[in-house]
Amino acid sequence: MTTPRQRTLAVFEARFLLEALVMAPDLIAHPMVRHEALRLLEHYPLNAHMELTAMALPDMWEQTKRE
Numbered sequence: 001m002t003t004p005r006q007r008t009l010a011v012f013e014a015r016f017l018l019e020a021l022v023m024a025p026d027l028i029a030h031p032m033v034r035h036e037a038l039r040l041l042e043h044y045p046l047n048a049h050m051e052l053t054a055m056a057l058p059d060m061w062e063q064t065k066r067e
Contacts, residue, residue, distance in 0.1 A: 008050065008062040015044055 002010075021027075021037035045053070054063035 004054075004058065004060055004062040007060065008054070008064060011045065011050065015041070018044065 018037045018041050021034055022041060050061065051063060054061040
């Protein structure tokens with residue numbers, strides 16, 4: 001079973017991966033990967049959204065301050 005901490009960290013780590021794909025196009029074999037990463041980031045939750053969600057659903061998300 002996934003814990004709130006694991007779920008929250010997975011969201012932050014996925015955002016980090018998407019940002020890395022967008023910021024380092026020389027590491028990507030196909031331009032479509034960069035385009036899709038950017039498209040996904042446009043709709044990705046911000047830290048403030050994650051904090052609000054954690055307050056509303058503490059059994060689902062861990063409240064944590066991330067930079």
